[in-house]
Amino acid sequence: MAQFTTDIFAQFDKKWALLCAGTKEKHNTMTISWGGMGTLWSKPVVTVYVKPCRYTYGFMNENDYFTVSFYPEECKKAMAVMGTKSGRDINKDEVSGLTAKPIGQVVTYEEAEVTFICRKIYWQDMVRENMPEDAVERFYTEEEPHRMFIGEVVEIITH
Numbered sequence: 184m185a186q187f188t189t190d191i192f193a194q195f196d197k198k199w200a201l202l203c204a205g206t207k208e209k210h211n212t213m214t215i216s217w218g219g220m221g222t223l224w225s226k227p228v229v230t231v232y233v234k235p236c237r238y239t240y241g242f243m244n245e246n247d248y249f250t251v252s253f254y255p256e257e258c259k260k261a262m263a264v265m266g267t268k269s270g271r272d273i274n275k276d277e278v279s280g281l282t283a284k285p286i287g288q289v290v291t292y293e294e295a296e297v298t299f300i301c302r303k304i305y306w307q308d309m310v311r312e313n314m315p316e317d318a319v320e321r322f323y324t325e326e327e328p329h330r331m332f333i334g335e336v337v338e339i340i341t342h
Contacts, residue, residue, distance in 0.1 A: 194253060195219070199262050201292065202231050204242035204249040207285035212275060212292075213239040214266030217329070218251065220299075220336075227336040229299050232309070232329035238270045243332055247303055248288055251334075252295035261294070286340065295342050301334025 194200065195218040203212040219230045229251050233240045243249060254262060261279040268275055276283045282293035291298040309328035311319050322328075 198253060199259075199266070201252050201254070201262060201265055201295075202233070202239060202243075202249060203252070203290050203292075204239060204246045205290065206246075206288065207283075207290060210283075210290045211239045211242050211270040212265050212290075213237055213270075214262045215251070223305075223333060226304070228304070228333050229301050229336055230331060230333045232331055234329050235327045240330065243303070243330070244306075248337075249301050249303065249332070249334055250286075250289045250291045250298050251301065252291045252298040254292075254295055258294050291340070293342065295340075297342070298340045299334075299336050300338040300340065302337050303332055304335045305333040307331050 195216055199214050199216050200218060201212050202215045202218075203210055205211055213233070215231055215233075217232045221228055221230070231249075231251060233243055258281070261281050264279040265275055265281075268278060284291050284293050286298070286300065289300055291300075308330050311323060311328060314323075314328070
């Protein structure tokens with residue numbers, strides 16, 4: 184049981200994931216390593232965190248759906264591009280080499296092992312006053328805190 188739990192927590196922290204919001208015509212994707220999966224209001228949910236300075240932030244605010252997808256190890260370099268380059272400046276789909284795959288009103292990538300399609304059901308800005316001081320000092324001295332987005336998992340696609 185302990186190994187299983189470790190693997191679940193490692194999905195975001197060690198393996199990373201891609202968060203994508205927007206439409207086939209206009210979307211942005213970013214690498215995330217903070218997130219969680221669980222249950223809220225009797226619904227399966229995925230929780231993600233996005234800083235206001237990130238280009239994806241606007242897409243998350245403007246759209247009702249988003250995807251969270253996980254990838255094999257051989258996609259790590261492409262995921263690094265998605266996490267270090269801004270969609271404001273480049274076409275990250277082209278530069279990363281990943282193949283965008285529209286599914287209904289959302290986008291994932293052909294290379295994904297699994298994609299969670301999520302309907303946004305809640306969001307809230309994180310507040311410095313409610314955080315431990317060491318977290319504020321480590322993550323929020325130069326930028327505003329993350330916004331937390333919770334999405335109901337409406338479909339899981341295995342590729």
